[in-house]
Every structure is written in structure tokens, then in C-alpha cells.
Amino acid sequence: MSDVLLFSPSQVFSSEGMASGVGLRVWEMARALKRKGHAVTIAEDGHGRDYEKDGVRVLGCDWSNYASLAKGKDAVIAPQCRMMVKYFKAVKNVPILIDLYDPILMESIKSMEPDLPGLYEFSSAMKRTAAFLLGGDYFVCGNGRQLDYYTGMLSILGRINPLNKGEGLMGLVPNAAPSEKPKKPAGTVLKGKAVPAGRRIILWPGGIYPWFDAGMVIEAMARVRRESRDAALVFVGADNPGAPSFSQEGFRNAKRLAEKHGLLGTSVFFTGWLPYAKRAGMYFESDFAVATYRNHLETKFSARTRLMDCLWGGLPVVCSGGDELSEDIAAAGAGVLVGEDPKELAEKMCQLLGDRKRLAGMRRNARRLASEKYNWDAVIGPVDEFCRNPKLAEDKESALARKTLFSVYRFSRMHALKSYFWKSVSVFRRGGIRKVVEGAKKVAK
Numbered sequence: 001m002s003d004v005l006l007f008s009p010s011q012v013f014s015s016e017g018m019a020s021g022v023g024l025r026v027w028e029m030a031r032a033l034k035r036k037g038h039a040v041t042i043a044e045d046g047h048g049r050d051y052e053k054d055g056v057r058v059l060g061c062d063w064s065n066y067a068s069l070a071k072g073k074d075a076v077i078a079p080q081c082r083m084m085v086k087y088f089k090a091v092k093n094v095p096i097l098i099d100l101y102d103p104i105l106m107e108s109i110k111s112m113e114p115d116l117p118g119l120y121e122f123s124s125a126m127k128r129t130a131a132f133l134l135g136g137d138y139f140v141c142g143n144g145r146q147l148d149y150y151t152g153m154l155s156i157l158g159r160i161n162p163l164n165k166g167e168g169l170m171g172l173v174p175n176a177a178p179s180e181k182p183k184k185p186a187g188t189v190l191k192g193k194a195v196p197a198g199r200r201i202i203l204w205p206g207g208i209y210p211w212f213d214a215g216m217v218i219e220a221m222a223r224v225r226r227e228s229r230d231a232a233l234v235f236v237g238a239d240n241p242g243a244p245s246f247s248q249e250g251f252r253n254a255k256r257l258a259e260k261h262g263l264l265g266t267s268v269f270f271t272g273w274l275p276y277a278k279r280a281g282m283y284f285e286s287d288f289a290v291a292t293y294r295n296h297l298e299t300k301f302s303a304r305t306r307l308m309d310c311l312w313g314g315l316p317v318v319c320s321g322g323d324e325l326s327e328d329i330a331a332a333g334a335g336v337l338v339g340e341d342p343k344e345l346a347e348k349m350c351q352l353l354g355d356r357k358r359l360a361g362m363r364r365n366a367r368r369l370a371s372e373k374y375n376w377d378a379v380i381g382p383v384d385e386f387c388r389n390p391k392l393a394e395d396k397e398s399a400l401a402r403k404t405l406f407s408v409y410r411f412s413r414m415h416a417l418k419s420y421f422w423k424s425v426s427v428f429r430r431g432g433i434r435k436v437v438e439g440a441k442k443v444a445k
Contacts, residue, residue: 001037002074002387006030007061008044009081010242015048017275020242021206021305022079024276025101028178029077029383030056032376035179036384043069045083066090075390077383080104080132088135095390097383098132100150101142101175103301105129110210110298111246117425133157137393138386140173142303143324147172149301158405163395171382175303175325177312177370179377182280189281190234194271199232200353203286203315206306207240208250211298213320214238216342217290218257218268223346225267228353233263233290236282237273245431283313287359288352294340295322311370316362318348328373334366 012023019027023044030040034055047060061069066087070076076096078084087096108125112118133139133153141150150170151160160166191197202221208214214235221233239251251270258268274282289310293299299322307325310317317335319326329335336352338345352359372378395401427435 001039002390003039003072004033004041004387005070005073005076006040006042007076007078007084007087008042009079009083011044011046011048012042012058013276014242016273017277018237018242018273019276020240022081022102024305024309025099025175026079027056028176028376029099029173029380032179032380033384033387035377036380036387038384038387041069041073070094075387080129082128085128085131088131093392095137095386095392096135097138097140097386098136099141099173100132100139100146101173101303103146103149103298106298106301107209107211110296113426113429117429120421121426129153130157133159135396137391137396138168139170140382141170142172142174143301144172145301145324146303158401159393159395161395161401161405163398163401164393169393171386173379173382174374175305175308176374176376176379177308179375181371182283182313184284185278185281188285189274189278190236190271190285194236195232195234195269198230200228200230201282201286202231202233202349203282203289203310204233204235204238204291205282205289205310206237207243207247208235208238208254209243209246210250211293211296211302212250213292213294213340214250214254215257216292216340216345218254218261218263219342220346220349221258221263221267222261223343224349224353225263227350231267231349231353233268234282234286235268235270238270239272241273279309280313283310283315286315288316288318288335288349288362290345290349291317291319292338292340292345293320293322295320299323308370308374311366311374314363314367314370316352316359316366318345318352328369329366332365332369334362334369 006026008023008026010020010023012027013019026042030042031054034040041057041059043059043061045061051058063083067090070091073094076094077099078096079099105125108122112122134157139150141147154160190201195201217233224231238254240247255264255270258264291307302323304325307317307319311334317329318338319335321337326337330337336348338348
């Protein structure tokens with residue numbers, strides 16, 4: 001077995017026990033590898049204290065200690081995040097697996113402005129993606145569509161070439177559910193606290209990011225409450241403290257719309273994130289979850305962490321279509337797909353609220369889908385195989401390949417400087433001078 005190091009771009013668990021989507025994937029991947037017999041360590045940014053949990057060690061990473069952390073490790077696993085770009089210069093001789101499950105470029109086009117600063121910021125994201133695809137020894141992604149998407153990228157970057165024939169370069173590792181069954185906590189986590197005790201909860205599980213359409217659900221609730229006065233839409237963690245630039249605008253807009261319709265505090269409620277260890281409670285207390293989003297490119301390639309967690313909790317899901325997980329949910333009878341019409345959504349929500357027998361069947365189907373197809377012990381195979389036999393990619397190590405294939409994609413120093421400048425302009429627009437200074441300090445490290 002191998003000694004494996006996983007990097008996380010944020011704390012896996014905050015001091016309050018909260019966990020982000022990226023952190024959940026890192027954590028469950030680490031636990032699954034531990035169950036396969038590997039020695040596993042997580043190095044996280046924003047670290048508070050060293051600890052060990054479920055046999056996994058958790059240490060700090062301050063963007064400058066890559067070499068010392070990777071020393072003596074057999075394999076490294078990392079997501080494509082800004083903090084890892086300098087890794088490839090610091091560490092040369094440890095095989096690295098890049099986790100591409102989060103389609104960052106597709107997400108970026110939803111949040112960046114269509115102007116010069118936005119385009120330069122996007123070019124920086126392109127450069128980072130290219131750095132990961134050129135620097136990785138093996139890659140995994142989140143679904144079949146992503147596999148095609150990244151295969152195209154690897155091809156145009158020269159990573160699929162006569163040296164490797166495109167073989168043994170990428171595996172498919174979907175977001176998955178924990179191996180253990182959810183346990184109902186003592187007491188309640190939402191009823192009688194975030195919402196009156198007698199209400200039937202429709203759950204929005206997580207942040208309101210630019211690719212989501214929470215307004216559609218709120219518009220639908222204006223209709224739902226006419227037929228189901230006891231129904232309550234509850235946003236749990238709509239404002240993600242770990243990603244405020246992505247979630248705050250959506251959170252504010254949703255509250256304003258709920259207030260406009262006279263729903264805020266009566267039929268629509270907002271509450272903070274729940275600790276990871278207590279999150280199962282919201283699945284037991286809710287009737288079903290809802291998540292709506294426009295059918296754009298991000299949707300096509302997405303891998304929704306929170307919806308997967310709902311399935312683990314046995315919670316039926318009402319969601320928009322367009323992505324692979326939503327299609328699996330519908331096919332398994334674990335939920336219902338909706339279009340982009342609030343009236344249609346309201347009708348389907350009312351139908352479910354009026355049919356407890358159907359909801360009970362959907363709960364069983366959700367648990368079955370999570371346990372049989374989407375559980376970490378079932379999907380971890382490609383990562384486990386890489387860790388059992390880690391090796392540096394032949395083409396990446398070839399001087400001839402570096403001279404011919406990869407030299408095409410070198411970025412000039414001037415382009416980098418312009419990108420940093422216009423990135424600073426974009427950051428200033430969103431967060432002011434304080435955010436610019438914070439970002440500059442991280443780059444300087």
C-alpha cells in the first residue's frame with residue numbers, strides 16, 4: 001500500500017464543523033483510500049490545528065511547504081485550484097493525480113464580467129487549467145460528459161500523443177455518498193429552530209451560486225402556499241462563508257424576492273450551514289429537496305455534491321434537468337425533473353406534498369441509488385489503482401515531448417503581468433482594496 005497526500009484548497013472542516021463541497025470530496029476520498037489500506041494525509045489551506053480523524057491525518061498547507069509535505073510520499077492527489085499552481089515547480093519526483101471533477105472554466109463564465117478585466121481573469125483561469133493538465137500524471141473527473149470534455153483538452157494540449165496513445169491517463173470518479181448509513185440525530189436541527197415545528201420542509205441544501213436559479217423556487221412557493229399552508233421552503237447555507245464572492249449576491253437576491261412576495265419568515269426561511277456531523281437531521285426532517293438551475297454549459301458538465309448528499313440521506317430531489325446526475329435521479333424514481341417554468345415546478349411540488357406514499361417510495365429509491373451506484377467504496381477504484389502503482393507520466397518526463405508538444409503552450413511573462421493586473425481590477429470590484437491586498441499576499445507566498 002502507499003503513503004498518499006491529498007491537498008484541499010480550504011479547511012475540510014471549519015472550527016464549527018462545517019464542510020464545503022470541495023472539502024467533502026477530499027474527505028470522503030481520503031476515507032475511502034484509508035479503507036483500501038493506504039496511509040492517508042490531508043494538507044489543507046486555512047488550517048487551524050493538526051488532528052487525526054477516522055485514521056486520516058490533517059495538516060496545514062501555507063502555499064510554500066509543498067516540498068516538505070510531499071517528501072517521502074508515494075502519491076499526491078490535488079484539485080485544480082489556484083493554491084496548487086506553484087506545486088509543479090516545487091515538486092518534481094512524486095506522481096500526482098489531478099481531480100478535475102469541478103468544471104472551473106464552465107463555472108467561471110457565469111461569474112466573470114464580459115469586459116477587459118473579466119476576459120483577462122478568464123485567461124488566468126485558462127492558464128491554471130492548462131498548468132494542471134500539463135503537470136498531472138493521472139486525472140480523474142466526475143462524469144462521462146466531463147470525461148469527453150477533458151479528453152479534448154488533453155488532446156489539444158498534447159498530453160494524448162504517440163508516446164502514451166491516450167491510454168492510462170484518465171479515470172471516472174463521480175461524486176459519491178459516504179459508505180455508512182445516515183443516522184438520525186437526537187432532537188431536531190430545523191423544526192422548532194429555523195422553522196416552526198409543525199411545518200413540512202422543502203429543502204434547498206447549500207449555497208446559491210451564479211449557476212443556480214433560486215428565484216424560480218421562490219416564485220413557485222408563492223403558488224404552493226395557496227394549496228399547502230404548512231409547506232416551508234428552507235434555504236440551509238445559502239450564503240456560503242467559504243465562498244462569499246460566489247454566494248452572497250444570490251443569497252441577497254433570494255431574500256429580496258421572498259420579501260417582495262410576502263414569503264420571508266412565513267413560507268420561505270433562511271438559516272446557516274449545519275455542522276457536517278448533524279446534516280443528516282435535515283434530510284430526516286424534510287419532505288424533499290429542490291434545486292433549480294438554467295440549462296447552460298455549467299449544468300451539462302456539473303457534478304452536484306449537495307444533491308448526492310441528499311440521496312445519501314434518503315431525500316427525494318426535485319431538480320432541473322440537463323446533467324447526468326439529474327437523469328439518474330429521474331430514472332431511479334428518486335426524484336422529479338422540472339423545466340424552467342415556476343408554474344410547472346409549483347404543480348409538481350404540490351403533487352409530492354399531497355402524496356406521502358409516493359414520497360416514501362422515492363426515499364427508498366434515493367437510498368438505493370446512493371448505496372448501489374454512488375458510494376465511495378464503489379467509485380474509488382481508479383484512484384486506488386493509481387495509488388497502488390503510482391508512476392510519473394512517460395510523456396511528461398520526456399525531454400523530447402517538452403521540446404516539441406508542450407512548448408506551444410508557454411505563456412509570456414507580459415501576459416502573466418497583464419492577467420494579474422486585470423484580475424486585481426475584478427477583485428477590487430467585488431471586494432474592495434482589502435480583498436486585493438489579501439490576494440496579493442497569497443500570490444507573493
